Amino acid sequence: xxxxxxxxxxxxxxxxFVDVNVTVEPGTLLTVVGENGSGKTSFLRILTSLLSPEAxxxxxxxxxxxxxxxxxxxxxxxxxxxNGVKDDLxxxxxxxxxxxxxxxxxxxxxxQDALESVGLKRMVHRLPTKVLSQGQRRRVALARLWLxxxxxxxxxxxxxxxxxxxxxxxxxxxxxxxxGGGLAVVVTxxxxxxxxxxxxxxxxxx
Amino acid sequence: MTRPGMWDAxxxxxxxxxxxxxxxxxxxxxPVFFLVIVASLFPLGVGxxxxxxRTIGPGVLWVAALLACLLSLGRVFTADYLDGVLxxxxxxxxxxxxxxxxxxxxxxxxxxxxxxxxxxxxxxxFGLDGEAxxxxxxxxxxxxxxxxxxxTIGAALVLGVxxxxxxxxxxxxxxxxxxxxxxAGAVASSLAGVGAEANLSLLGACLVxxxxxxxxxxxxxLRIALE
Amino acid sequence: xxxxxxxxxxxxxxxxLAGKLIPWFSIVAALAIAVGLYIxxxxxxxxxxxxxxxxxxxxxxxxxxxxxxxxxxxxxWAGFGMGLNARLSFMMAQAIAPTGAMFTFLALxxxxxxxxxxxxxxxxxxxxxxxxxxxxxxxxxVMLLRTSIDDLRRADRASGVFALVGVVNVPIIYxxxxxxxxxxxxxxxxxxxxxxxxxTMLTAMLLMTFGFWMYSMAVILSRSRCVILEREQLLSWxxxxxxxxxxxxx
Numbered sequence: 001x002x003x004x005x006x007x008x009x010x011x012x013x014x015x016x017f018v019d020v021n022v023t024v025e026p027g028t029l030l031t032v033v034g035e036n037g038s039g040k041t042s043f044l045r046i047l048t049s050l051l052s053p054e055a056x057x058x059x060x061x062x063x064x065x066x067x068x069x070x071x072x073x074x075x076x077x078x079x080x081x082x083n084g085v086k087d088d089l090x091x092x093x094x095x096x097x098x099x100x101x102x103x104x105x106x107x108x109x110x111x112q113d114a115l116e117s118v119g120l121k122r123m124v125h126r127l128p129t130k131v132l133s134q135g136q137r138r139r140v141a142l143a144r145l146w147l148x149x150x151x152x153x154x155x156x157x158x159x160x161x162x163x164x165x166x167x168x169x170x171x172x173x174x175x176x177x178x179x180g181g182g183l184a185v186v187v188t189x190x191x192x193x194x195x196x197x198x199x200x201x202x203x204x205x206x
Numbered sequence: 207m208t209r210p211g212m213w214d215a216x217x218x219x220x221x222x223x224x225x226x227x228x229x230x231x232x233x234x235x236x237p238v239f240f241l242v243i244v245a246s247l248f249p250l251g252v253g254x255x256x257x258x259x260r261t262i263g264p265g266v267l268w269v270a271a272l273l274a275c276l277l278s279l280g281r282v283f284t285a286d287y288l289d290g291v292l293x294x295x296x297x298x299x300x301x302x303x304x305x306x307x308x309x310x311x312x313x314x315x316x317x318x319x320x321x322x323x324x325x326x327x328x329x330x331x332f333g334l335d336g337e338a339x340x341x342x343x344x345x346x347x348x349x350x351x352x353x354x355x356x357x358t359i360g361a362a363l364v365l366g367v368x369x370x371x372x373x374x375x376x377x378x379x380x381x382x383x384x385x386x387x388x389x390a391g392a393v394a395s396s397l398a399g400v401g402a403e404a405n406l407s408l409l410g411a412c413l414v415x416x417x418x419x420x421x422x423x424x425x426x427x428l429r430i431a432l433e
Numbered sequence: 434x435x436x437x438x439x440x441x442x443x444x445x446x447x448x449x450l451a452g453k454l455i456p457w458f459s460i461v462a463a464l465a466i467a468v469g470l471y472i473x474x475x476x477x478x479x480x481x482x483x484x485x486x487x488x489x490x491x492x493x494x495x496x497x498x499x500x501x502x503x504x505x506x507x508x509x510w511a512g513f514g515m516g517l518n519a520r521l522s523f524m525m526a527q528a529i530a531p532t533g534a535m536f537t538f539l540a541l542x543x544x545x546x547x548x549x550x551x552x553x554x555x556x557x558x559x560x561x562x563x564x565x566x567x568x569x570x571x572x573x574x575v576m577l578l579r580t581s582i583d584d585l586r587r588a589d590r591a592s593g594v595f596a597l598v599g600v601v602n603v604p605i606i607y608x609x610x611x612x613x614x615x616x617x618x619x620x621x622x623x624x625x626x627x628x629x630x631x632x633t634m635l636t637a638m639l640l641m642t643f644g645f646w647m648y649s650m651a652v653i654l655s656r657s658r659c660v661i662l663e664r665e666q667l668l669s670w671x672x673x674x675x676x677x678x679x680x681x682x683x
Contacts, residue, residue, distance in 0.1 A: 082290025103211030
């Protein structure tokens with residue numbers, strides 16, 4: 001269970017939001033919506049602990065994430081609006097490298113399966129990522145979701161530059177993650193095509 | 207204080223950085239070329255008098271090595287910062303200072319080791335004799351990891367700041383003074399026949415000290431930069 | 434006793450307190466410096482080796498002490514700021530840097546003025562002078578790093594980390610330059626000359642140090658008031674600009 005308790009956020013001299021309280025239960029999804037500059041990304045970054053809130057706390061299973069630190073990161077898969085993908089490496093190398101860091105030892109075929117699940121054909125697996133299109137690069141980043149065994153997913157605009165087919169694939173993956181008892185927080189300006197009983201919406205007004 | 211997977215993560219960081227350097231070999235080679243060119247400019251500037259060259263040689267080579275290290279500092283975190291890999295690295299279930307050690311080690315292998323390997327050649331250009339050349343290489347071997355350690359603190363502090371290239375030099379160069387003094391001093395004392403052991407052990411002490419403090423400072427600076 | 438010191442950790446409470454203290458520090462500083470200079474320049478005996486020129490140490494040595502002391506204090510404030518997440522600590526650190534840099538510069542300048550008649554050169558690579566020079570670079574680094582970063586919070590923290598790293602560095606530099614000097618058999622003249630110092634000289638030196646310290650307090654407090662105003666103004670200006678709306682959660 002992930003809880004945001006009385007979160008307030010300041011960026012520079014600007015107050016983005018005050019006193020946000022929200023709880024995400026296992027098996028449910030929180031979508032964060034709002035205009036540009038309303039602090040959606042800042043909210044998500046506070047949930048990752050990359051950003052410190054001005055006031056309030058984020059609790060994971062009842063404990064402050066600033067105390068949990070690495071124990072919390074072990075539960076977390078974060079895909080920011082930056083892809084976290086190296087242009088000079090191939091999609092396979094990228095995924096192998098990031099799996100190596102998280103301590104998951106994925107075999108080559110497993111990584112290739114993940115890439116295919118997100119709709120990347122085998123022929124692009126061995127190309128440097130820099131020659132791929134924006135949407136393809138985004139999909140390389142999202143392929144990490146197929147390799148992730150962590151219960152908490154924090155995704156910042158996962159559907160940007162994705163076509164409808166890939167959006168459907170990612171949504172499907174999200175659904176199976178939730179069914180398995182996972183949690184997710186998704187910042188998006190699009191509707192997520194999931195049953196409304198598992199979705200909770202948080203609207204931030206800048 | 208080892209956690210499962212800590213060693214794997216450390217190796218993973220090193221492996222990825224080395225792989226990236228292999229993909230961009232010319233980028234990685236540039237600081238080394240810079241070192242060779244700077245070292246070759248000095249004899250042209252001060253004249254080919256062997257006695258003079260031998261006197262200034264240790265200092266010049268050490269300053270050149272220091273500047274070469276400085277040039278490559280920008281690459282340590284900037285690309286990772288821009289493409290989001292740094293965020294991912296911070297959010298891994300391993301202590302950030304450990305991952306920083308991996309980054310520093312990779313930087314040293316790419317920017318430091320070539321300098322150490324080239325130094326005998328450059329030392330001979332300046333007319334250093336056999337023992338002094340050996341001491342030069344040894345002092346660089348002990349000193350360049352410290353340069354990488356201290357340098358990454360600066361590199362992390364100026365991430366994403368305007369004019370960061372010049373700023374990192376202004377921040378880091380004063381911190382390099384002790385390493386420069388002991389490093390060049392080791393070669394100079396070997397030339398003077400005093401024996402380089404004292405300076406070399408002080409260089410070793412600097413390395414140990416920086417190994418203890420620098421990764422924490424760098425990790426703190428990275429967290430600040432990512433906010 | 435009985436005063437709630439914690440109360441003054443809020444900039445709003447600190448501001449008027451600082452305002453009340455500044456005149457007192459200024460008066461004490463002026464008195465101490467005046468008496469110190471009088472004793473140092475007129476009462477203290479002439480040095481039998483260096484003549485009258487040695488008298489500059491009554492400015493030089495206190496300035497050098499203050500420069501190092503203020504650097505440590507600045508780093509401590511920055512450390513507190515990061516540890517306790519206290520805004521006022523960072524403001525103090527920001528206010529200290531220019532005064533510290535000024536004393537460092539003063540120490541270097543008076544060191545050079547003393548060096549010319551004593552050593553026959555404006556600049557000697559003496560361990561103390563060199564460390565002071567590096568200290569000046571570090572002050573410059575702290576201030577440059579702060580001004581290069583637009584985000585206040587990040588500027589505070591980044592320059593704080595650098596200040597703390599510098600604290601470890603300065604003693605190492607002092608030691609290394611000393612080592613280097615003995616190797617090169619260079620000028621091994623120590624700045625304070627003979628260790629036997631006349632009581633009047635010591636009195637003058639301590640009075641000057643005390644005066645400089647009080648002067649620093651006055652200047653730092655008034656600068657921190659400026660910093661508070663500057664930052665709070667930014668805040669209130671922005672508060673009025675954006676309409677604060679309650680956040681709707683569904």
